[in-house]
Amino acid sequence: MGRRIRWLGIVMLLCFGLVVFQLVNIQFVKAKALANSPYNPRVSKNVLDNQRGTIYAADGTVLAQSVKSTSVAPGSPQYMRVYPQGPLFAGITGFSDVFYGSPSGIEYQYNQYLQTHAQAPQNFSQLLFNKPPSEPDDVTLTVDPALQQAAATALSTLPPGQDKDGAVVVLNPTTGAILAMVSNPTFDPNALANPDVKAEETAHYLDSLPDNPEKFVPITPIATQERFPPGSTFKVVTSTAVYNLKPSLVNYSFPSAACVTFPDSNKPLCNDGGSACGGTMDIMLPESCDPGYAELGVQVGQPVMTQQAKLFGFSVDGEKNPFIPNLDIPNVIPSTFSNLPANAQSLLGQSSIGQFNDAATPLQNALVAAGIANGGVIMTPHLMQQIRDSQNNVVATYQPKPMLTASTQAAAASVNTLMQSVATSGTAAGVFPASWQMAVKTGTAQVQAPGQIEQTDDWMIGFPNAKGVPPIAVAVVVPYQTQDLTGAVVAGPIVRAVVQAYMNQTGAAG
Numbered sequence: 001m002g003r004r005i006r007w008l009g010i011v012m013l014l015c016f017g018l019v020v021f022q023l024v025n026i027q028f029v030k031a032k033a034l035a036n037s038p039y040n041p042r043v044s045k046n047v048l049d050n051q052r053g054t055i056y057a058a059d060g061t062v063l064a065q066s067v068k069s070t071s072v073a074p075g076s077p078q079y080m081r082v083y084p085q086g087p088l089f090a091g092i093t094g095f096s097d098v099f100y101g102s103p104s105g106i107e108y109q110y111n112q113y114l115q116t117h118a119q120a121p122q123n124f125s126q127l128l129f130n131k132p133p134s135e136p137d138d139v140t141l142t143v144d145p146a147l148q149q150a151a152a153t154a155l156s157t158l159p160p161g162q163d164k165d166g167a168v169v170v171l172n173p174t175t176g177a178i179l180a181m182v183s184n185p186t187f188d189p190n191a192l193a194n195p196d197v198k199a200e201e202t203a204h205y206l207d208s209l210p211d212n213p214e215k216f217v218p219i220t221p222i223a224t225q226e227r228f229p230p231g232s233t234f235k236v237v238t239s240t241a242v243y244n245l246k247p248s249l250v251n252y253s254f255p256s257a258a259c260v261t262f263p264d265s266n267k268p269l270c271n272d273g274g275s276a277c278g279g280t281m282d283i284m285l286p287e288s289c290d291p292g293y294a295e296l297g298v299q300v301g302q303p304v305m306t307q308q309a310k311l312f313g314f315s316v317d318g319e320k321n322p323f324i325p326n327l328d329i330p331n332v333i334p335s336t337f338s339n340l341p342a343n344a345q346s347l348l349g350q351s352s353i354g355q356f357n358d359a360a361t362p363l364q365n366a367l368v369a370a371g372i373a374n375g376g377v378i379m380t381p382h383l384m385q386q387i388r389d390s391q392n393n394v395v396a397t398y399q400p401k402p403m404l405t406a407s408t409q410a411a412a413a414s415v416n417t418l419m420q421s422v423a424t425s426g427t428a429a430g431v432f433p434a435s436w437q438m439a440v441k442t443g444t445a446q447v448q449a450p451g452q453i454e455q456t457d458d459w460m461i462g463f464p465n466a467k468g469v470p471p472i473a474v475a476v477v478v479p480y481q482t483q484d485l486t487g488a489v490v491a492g493p494i495v496r497a498v499v500q501a502y503m504n505q506t507g508a509a510g
Helices: 003-031 031-036 040-047 087-095 105-109 123-127 145-156 191-195 199-201 231-245 282-288 292-301 300-311 344-354 362-375 409-425 491-507
Strands: 060-067 079-082 138-141 166-170 178-184 205-211 213-216 253-256 278-279 377-378 384-388 394-397 402-405 439-449 457-463 473-483
Touching: 060 087, 079 191, 087 105, 087 145, 087 178, 087 191, 145 178, 145 491, 166 362, 166 491, 205 394, 213 300, 231 282, 231 292, 231 300, 231 344, 231 409, 231 439, 231 457, 253 292, 278 282, 278 292, 282 292, 282 409, 292 300, 292 344, 300 344, 300 362, 300 402, 362 377, 362 409, 362 457, 362 473, 377 439, 439 491, 457 491, 473 491
Parallel strands: none
Antiparallel strands: 060 079, 138 384, 166 178, 166 473, 205 213, 253 278, 377 402, 384 394, 439 457, 457 473
């Protein structure tokens, strides 16, 4: 009898444990997914009403708001979502729609705040007797409309013959706050928020999915959801690997040569344009010496190069659980450093100059620049600044926090100095006023699809060091350019336009 009671007790304890486990799973692990699920009756009702909180830029500019609908059609939503800035912030805000829901951007990430929900009691009476009304919260972002517009204008007004697809990411290195994030092409979220289904499906801002032509998705933001070979901007990572992890190579000098050939390959790796180059890093980085940096990467070695790439936030290509910067919008993709076979010196050389299977998002390359600007510490990137309820009470405020330590402060300072030489006497000479003390790195990655003409993905990353100017880090990529263009020629003017707008704001324009 006692044995049966014991077994019954064990079974009851197991059942109780399962109940507790499921409660924790529902209340904490799956809380956000359930709160945003279209099968949640509260969500479906809120979606049909379409009354949502306002999304603001840092200066109070309205990026998204709900206005009373004028439609008299049966079943029409009470409110219509409006995006006053049109396509300018679409890659950040995403869109919200009564038919498609809130599939992207801030509209998705903070849906549980933006949709109507029970508010916290403001007094004892509300706590005991009268529940406060269900209202949405408002979300204020870190983005600066002036910088966003400057970036978008510079990217969309490239000279004739230059492809205008690309992205610009601007952030504060000391806090991680995203100040601007532009992707081109973009889309007009107003067209998607239109309650007329036919108008939505015929809007030119959507791509249909190949496996389901009736399901439409917004154009992918290049800034966070596409990656490209980083080219010579990756030499910043290689330089950091030397100062941070293998200081014995700080004075390594590559004998001047136009090409280098590694023992495992008969194909030489040559400098862009075929000119000879060489010397120590303080000579090779400004002129962006490809064979010299390829050999330097081989001297550093695969384990150390991989370690340094990971310290900056790159994952090894093909890694099962890649590192993804935890920016507070969905679908951010990882950046990768080449997965290299043992003793593959030629491939390691290519990866050390940002080629082979290296791939970076514009966000990732902005974080590389930010890490050097911030003394080796990469802060967690974020878009949300503050959330307030309908009574203007603060619901949440973002607290800056470190994400990665890419290097020591001394190593970052040394690389900063090298990058300043790129702007004064290297591949970006003459692009910026001397008073800005810009530290930059250009990148011109050669890409070629089978049967197509060789193109380049043109990059520039950097930041000003001018005294009295709050820190800012910028990354620009303009892919699919013709072979004779470079990062300095294509991306350089865009970086300059963004930094100029920033300098105008701080009163330090030069």
